[in-house]
Amino acid sequence: MIDFLSGLGHWNWFIAGVLLMALETLIPGVHFLWFGLSAVIVGILLASLGDVFTLPWQFVVFAVISVATVFWVRRFANAQGVESAEKDLNQxxxxxxxxxxxxxxxxxxxxxxxxxxxxxxxxxxxxxxxxxxxxxxxxxxxxxxxxxx
Missing domain, CATH: 2.40.50.140 (Nucleic acid-binding proteins)
Structure with a gap:
């Protein structure tokens, strides 16, 4: 099984990305979506550059991209900045x-x-x-x- 998975190369990241995005539909909350996107980005990097990174470095790149996407999304989707027309809605x-x-x-x-x-x-x-x-x-x-x- 490990030989099969290691033979897939960059396709592992595409599969992981799709699975994480599918998991987002089952467990909503916009958490797995960004990790799925990060996995797809790693897959694209490996497909375009060739499988130049070893597996541990692939995980490091995935972690860095995951953290970057989470902070990028938090910056642009800040719910605190939303003003409501109804100030006393929950009071x-x-x-x-x-x-x-x-x-x-x-x-x-x-x-x-x-x-x-x-x-x-x-x-x-x-x-x-x-x-x-x-x-x-x-x-x-x-x-x-x-x-x-």
Whole structure:
């Protein structure tokens, strides 16, 4: 088996590249794609230059190209630089700041509940009786900070 694989030469890298890219479809996350691309690049280098590198040097070239492609992709595909039109998309409570709502359970001792649409939310603020209209001034997790409207 080893004689067969060593006889394939640069085709081993093409096969490894295709297998790694296929593995990317089974385990998504854009990790194996760059290693597959690196294996194909090593295969192209060996095909164009002839099999001039010994197997250990082929692995070194593969490792260097793999690291280079990972850093190259991170540089151009930085998810941190993406701006969202909806700033509070993952902060549901913050989306309601400024809205006027009705107190459902008396706010006494600084704690109570308000109705927002068809949902009851915990609220904190000045003591007010049930039925009072209050303005949401902030959100701490799922607890609204309210003040009389």
């Amino acid at each position: 549901r409570g913050a989306q309601y700041v400024g809205r006027i709502v009705v107190v459902e359970d008396d706010i006494s001792g600084g704690r109570g509940r308000v109705r927002v649409g068809d949902t009851l939310w915990p609220a904190s603020g000045a003591d007010v009786p049930k039925g009072t209209r209050v303005r949401i001034t902030g959100a701490n997790g799922t607890v609204f900070t309210v003040e009389p409207a």
